[in-house]
Amino acid sequence: LSNKNNNNRILKVAIPVALIDCFDYSAVDNLPKNPIGCRVLVPFNNRQLIAVVIATSSTSKYKDTLKPIIKFLDDSPFFSSDLLKLSKWANDYYAYFYGMTLNQIMPGFYRQGKDESQLWQTIYYVNKTTKTLPAKAHKMQQVLNLISQNPTTGISHNNLIQNIKSCTAILKKLKEQNFIKSDACLPVIQKSKITDFAKKLNPEQQVIYDNIQQDLNNFTVHLIDGITGSGKTEIYLQLIDKILQQQKQVLILVPEIGLTPQLVQRFSSRFATEIITMHSGLNQTIRATGYLQTKQNKAKIIIGTRSAIWCQFKNLGMIIVDEEHDSSFKQQSKFLYHARDLSVVIAKNNNIPIILGSATSSMESYLNCQSKKYNYHLLKTRATKTLPPRVTISALNNLKLYEGFASSTLTKICEHLRQNNQVLIYINRRGFAPKYMCFECGEIKTCRHCSATMTYHKAINRLRCHFCNALADIKDICEKCGSHNIGVVGLGSEKIDNVINDSYPAYKSVRVDRDTTANKGQLEQKLNQITTGDCKILIGTQMLAKGHHFPKLSLVVIMDADRGLFGTDFRSIEHMSQEIIQVAGRSGREGKQGEVLIQTMQPKNQIWDQLFGSSYFDLIYSYIKIRTQHSLPPITSQILIRAKSKNAKFADNFLEIFKNNIPHDLKQQIRILGPAPAPMEKIANLYRFNLVILCHKNISLASFKKWVLHYMANNKYAKKLSWSIDVDAVNS
């Protein structure tokens, strides 16, 4: 083995720079037994960078100019061959630079060159000894007693200093005098305790469970299309149980873990096993520890957000992607991967089942079911025997509104509150009012840096841009025409909150939006207030629409359902449908039938019938027809090429020249739209332009992507603006 290594002393490494080729270096000292996948520190230009060995070789075309590496950072591969294979595939599919891809998927802790020894904890154990401590050594005795309480497992340093302040010196003394010994190891995951038991599945759930359960040892993709409250999670839980019995690991992906503490709680109350969470809210050390625990097969259930797919599983048995339609599975910067789609690749590589679940499944998944790539499972009754909510379409036409509310809406809210139920008022817009307008000349205050109107925030009595966060002072005179007839237009969550407090002073309300709920602690506290029934009226933006479970909620009011009906993006009608179905699903659980009230200026629009009169599948099917007519995704594959620059013309020209440079043979297979300004043309002083590439689904774009990457890496204008290649973009 070492002979073989000696003949392959040239290392091909992937370096985190925007360059396509890997770089060759010579290795001086002994190589690790298996160098491929190890991190190395290399000299690069005038810098030192952390790179990853992806191959060894006996030759290099840079033979004469090879530099030696500085050192190996691992003595065994940090990246398994499985992860190298997956990341290479993802890198090529999403058209990125491999060195940067590897850098991105590495936990921050390891990206900084640290290694696992820095994650170890010191554990103290008692030594069997006949010696006794001096009678006066109270603190020593106290520390020793605490350590003695855990004779077999020992007690960690961290745990000790939490219990007894500043005992480091004492510990040292105890160790010197042989009263205790210490050992270093990874933190142990506390097994969760079972406090909740499996519920009997209803016939519909049972059929799905049986179907999936009969083939748990092969690659299969299942879509569970189940309305809110239909009991998808119970099916997941019972399937997970099966996988755990096989001693295998389970990965559960959720859109935003910080927003769903209830979900983690639900999982940990059902299994006596090692459960960890993986998301960006954790600090680097905790995250790296979880990563290692997963790699060592010590973590059995991994609940995480999109980045959790880059964990190295030892014995993965199943993947679950909850709320699979959610666009937060798509990374929006740098390496633009889709965690749901890559999960399917991971399942395939591991020959294991994967379950996608949602009440508002994505078009992509429906299409894959239609083409029999995925297995389709429908859950159409609520598991708790609660009737689906009663839906009222409330026409606002020609009505005199009270601060955005129809009087019938206010009456309805009263009715529900009197019955001691909770009411949710959904307004997908934060701030007090989205516009500040001159009623004389119609001038609307826009952001200096963005092509957006500024939102009035009453709490600070200033205008704020929701795209770049810029602030502006209120002027009581129009800058354009000098009129004093100037003020706010439209509704935001802050205003609704004010109106509700004035209208229903007897009932406590809570507002959940990014302005009032900046950190996770606040959200959890507010969710608690809601669950205990302390608050009667909930006012919220999207934050409240996702995945939460409010047992006492009986009425959902959707203030402004028309927004999104005529969006610029071809996906906006789909997103609006998902949003309304998701928020409507919050009402009526635990046996009570809920009610949903939709305020609209378009009561005759057929969308309301489609949304609530038929299945979500039928609705999506009607959208699919439209996409088919226009050859839009997901009927076709799409690549979005973005360019942004301080100079609008420059970004526009850049894409135009790019378009004209596409080789003829590659042009044959694609359709090009644009370049055109992005829907939000200017954000933070940068002008954004898009070029859309569309292509028939069964034509490979691999060579096109490769060409684009080469073009960008070698084009001198590409360095003067910021560009991205977004494969399967979820927004424009």
Add this chain to the structure above:
DNA sequence: AGCACGCCGACT
């Protein structure tokens, strides 16, 4: 990507 080098204009 990120950094050095080098060329040019505008300040002490």
Add this chain to the structure above:
DNA sequence: GTCGGCGTGCTC
């Protein structure tokens, strides 16, 4: 005379 703007080239 020098500071710093950014255009260009290079990385095994």
